Amino acid sequence: MDSIGQRIRKARLNLNLNQREFAKKANISEANLSRYENEIREPKSAVISRLAEALEVSADYLLGISDDMNYDKYDLSKKSTMDMENLLKDIESKLSTDGLMFCGKPASKESVDTVIKAIKIGINMAIEDEKLRKDL
Missing domain, CATH: 1.10.260.40 (lambda repressor-like DNA-binding domains)
Structure with a gap:
């Protein structure tokens, strides 16, 4: 190495x-x-x-x-919309198959969808924050 x-x-x-x-x-x-x-x-x-x-x-x-x-x-801001959708689908698949749990019970499809939406919003907010920092 x-x-x-x-x-x-x-x-x-x-x-x-x-x-x-x-x-x-x-x-x-x-x-x-x-x-x-x-x-x-x-x-x-x-x-x-x-x-x-x-x-x-x-x-x-x-x-x-x-x-x-x-x-x-590794730069999410340079990923295409399709790349981001594939990344989110991969995360959704892992959350669904690896058994995301809430209060000891498997998460519903709706709950998994909500988590995915939150991740997507978080990624977009982080990208915007980084763009603002680079402009300063």
Whole structure:
């Protein structure tokens, strides 16, 4: 498994950026970037988040939890309506088959539908909140 430093370097090179360009993009010093890539120092959690965003990968990738560099795969705001509907259908199927319970009794179809609607509303609200934060 690659170290966090190796993953930072691999993702940076994937964007065709040198250390100076990437350090500026990530708002960190070139010296710190070099220390991270050469495994002299590990970035703190707040820096990992900033690095992941600038590298267009997930923090899970940098931390070695996932080998998938595809950042957009996890970005719900970039999912099509069809993708979102498929995601919600998958959740509904899991809730129905895995036995969602309320007060010790299996949830009715109507209750599962209500939970799905709440999830959909929550996702849309979170996407809007993130868009507003990025505009600030």
